Amino acid sequence: MDRPEQQSQSQSQSQPQQPQQQPQQNRPAQRDMMYCHECHDEWYRDEHGLTCPECGSEFTEIIEAEHDPRADEVMFDGHEDDDESMPDLERPHGQHPLHQHNPWGGSPESDGPINFQFRQTPGGIAITSTFYRSISPEEIGSGHTHHAHNHPVMEGFAAMLNSIAGLGRPGAQQRQEGGQGQGQNQGPAQGEQGAQPTEGQATPGTSAGSGSGTMPGGHRFTYTSSARLSGGPEGPGVHIGPGDDPIEILLGQLLRAGGPPQGHHQHGAPVPLNPLAAIFANIGMPGFIPGGAAPGDFVYSQEALDRIISQMMEQNATGNAPGPAKQEDIAKLTKKPVDIEMLGPEGHAECSICMEEVNIGEEVTQLPCRHWFHGQCVTMWLSEHDTCPHCRQGISKHDAPQDPQDPSNQGNTGAGSSAPGHQMPGSFGISGEGTTENPFLVADTPEQNGQGSSNIEQQNQPSSSGEHHQGGLGARLRNLFGSD
Amino acid sequence: MSAGAKKRIMREYGECMADMPPGMKINFDEKNMTEWEIHMDGPEDSMYAGGHFLLKIMFPSEYPFKPPVVSFKTKIYHPNVSNDDKGSMCLGLLRPDEWKPPNKVVSVLRLIQTLLTEPNADDAIEPSIANEYKENRKEFEKNAKDWVKRYAK
Known part of the structure; x- marks a missing residue:
């Protein structure tokens, strides 16, 4: 079953400029494969024609390199979760309702289908999406790779995420519970990859996709991702930590693929956000990116990082x-x-x-x-x-010179000389660092009281009197960092 | 903008006229007094000698509680001026957290001149230029002069 299919597909790959043409029956190596959406059967078109020989259904399709209908089914079948809960959304005729839906059908830059799959799970909604993207050599050569690669994916993702947002419970915070995503090779393209091992470097904008299929003279990419949205923070499901959530890795890739590496921003102006990033921000998934960083904050060079840091410093001037x-x-x-x-x-x-x-x-x-x-x-x-x-x-008073007559500043360095819970910020400078919870625990705790800070503390001591408890720690921090 | 702020800007303009740093000229428009145009010659003892630079000083509506905003309209190769269409200069007393109301525009003008003579590579807005200034002064001077020829004549 696999062999003929491989032949068929690699054949089409050697002719990227002429998408699968009509039958070439006299050359068995290029025979069309058919696929039945009803019974999932596969056969050669020149042997059995367009009707399924197994079940007689006419709901069949020619398998093409750019559009392999089995991809949907495979993904579907790969999931354990049941389809029952949302039958109307799924394959009314064995096919996904969005199967023929191409949100960017009019765009000359896009050529591949996009597949979205939604399933209601006990915890929320699971989505799976696949993008296909072919890039012609002209696009690569003319440096339009970014754009060419960019927009369909963006739009596709936008459409997908909009759908998610629409399906999500209003008011409830959606969040990414997990999922998986990776750029992956489609079928026989793997064979080609060995022949062109450096393809990733050749197209910097696309190399971010962790996997890529290639075609001679062109490039083809498939992004497959799935994600699970839970209805609320308490939703079931394992929460995968920000560091290792595969969906985040995928998103990182997409973001990198979408954002040109020369991430310079105008001084003082916001970093131009990757459109994807804006989408995520819009649907309220700020915690999406590892470390909680804004997606636009990805940088590619020391200089870009410096710019962002100085921008942040300005914002928090x-x-x-x-x-x-x-x-x-x-x-x-x-x-x-x-x-x-x-x-x-x-x-x-x-x-x-x-x-x-x-x-x-x-x-x-x-x-x-x-x-x-x-x-x-x-x-x-x-x-x-x-x-x-x-x-x-x-x-403010706590910054005023210390009043020697204030009894609260006098001789209360001895632990236990006053009631527990009564706090003496005024005593901090004398014996070292304390906390509001434990003002007296100080002298012999080097980890709390590093040399540098203790020196500074000593210098600042006269101005950090303890007349106002609420001003104690804050004022001293101010003295340390802010007052010169 | 409050009347007090306008009054202060007027006074500062008077003060600048009375005590103008050499090589500078202010275009002051009374109808739009929050935006000054400064024509400045590159200081003779700097890489920018021979160049003529157009700068803008914008006074925020909170002036003098917020610092004026300085930008180079003429491109300049300098670690402290952003290399973009804004040409921002933001350091020292111009920084929002370092600004204090008693500072005056005339000291801002002096700061700008001083910085052209002595760039402050440790407080740079263009790290790569700053690096070059520190590590490869010859190359920096060449580039700076080149830019003067290209943009500031």
């Missing part, structure tokens, strides 16, 4: 800086009229925020660091940054 000051702290700031001492040596001064000149007697707001500004001006700034616009010292 204020991530290092202290957050807003508390409104109550802003309200408590000293307000006073400008006096002669506050003016500069030239006898005049301006609010350095609005650059307006300030006259004696005008009321300004003075920060703990003694820098002063128009109240309105500095409030605008403090509402976003707890720093002095001049010297960056914070205005």
Whole structure:
């Protein structure tokens, strides 16, 4: 059964520009194989004609290299899960309803069929899809490989995923529970691959597919994937970890195949997202990519990685800086009229925020660091940054100089000198690092208290007083990273 | 944009005019005062000598609470200027987390000039150019001068 089929297919492969022509009966090596969708029988067309000799059905098809109807059936039969639950979706006549559906039928770039299969499983919906894609030598030569390879797959995937989204329970979070995917050789194409072992390198855009069939003078690819969507996080099924989920590997391949390797983005502009990535984002599967990274963040060079890092740093530009000051702290700031001492040596001064000149007697707001500004001006700034616009010292109390009279800062380094649960951030700097849960456990724990951090801690100690418990750890982190 | 911000931009323009760094000219349009055009000559002691560069400074509506945005409209081969159609320059006091309201445009202009003379390869936006600047200064200078000839004449 396999031998004749192989002959037939490899024959067609040697003539990629002329898709399987009508019978060449006088040459047995090129005989057409027929396939019956009813009883899955196979026969030679020149022996039994178009009607199935086994069951008499006329629902038959010529097996072609580009379109092997058995592929669907094989995949179907390969699954244990029962079809019963969604009979109307599946093979009303032994054939999948989408079998003839070619979502990109009009596109000159596409040539292969796409097969989608849906099955309802106890946990959700399982989908299987197969893409075929042939690439002619001209496309490869002209460097259009990316596009040529790109769009049909994208569109196909889009169509598939849209279908998934439509079938999914509204409101319930869909998630990828597992599945498998790999580019795979179709049938006899394997024989050809040995003859052209370097084909993958020849077409960089396509090499991401882990497997590829080839045809002389052209390239053919098949992506097969299946996935299972569960109705909700509690759905049954084994959750495969992000690191080894094969569907993610497949998607990685597709993304790589779709995204040109020169992933440069304009500075300051979003990374141009791979259309596939956008699809995934749209249907709310952010956890799809290993590590939770945005799919557009795949990079191919150190430079691209650097760009992404700097972009992220820009997006989080204020991530290092202290957050807003508390409104109550802003309200408590000293307000006073400008006096002669506050003016500069030239006898005049301006609010350095609005650059307006300030006259004696005008009321300004003075920060703990003694820098002063128009109240309105500095409030605008403090509402976003707890720093002095001049010297960056914070205005919140925990950043103010330590008050030696505050009893909570005195001599409470001895463990047990106060009630358990009462926290003394003020004591941190003295004996080392503590946590809010366990403020006293510190001195001899090197893993908590690395040398570097302890040194810095010591330097910062005077400014990290403990008057405000809630400010303790956060303020000290700020001091470590943010205040200069 | 608030009246205060406009006032401040006006004042800063006055200050720039009074204290203009050499080799610079500002095109200021009162109707669109948040977008300044700067014509700058490449500093004589730099690889960019002889070049004429057009820059834009855009003031965000939150100015002076947010930094102005500097971009080179003339292509320039420089580790701190993005090599794309934006020509962004974003470092030092121009960085959002380093900006503070008392900074002034005139210091921004000086920063730009200083950077043309002394690129800051450790804070680069173009890592490959920065690398070349550090490892292969000759090649960098050649490229920079080449770009001046090509784009900045």
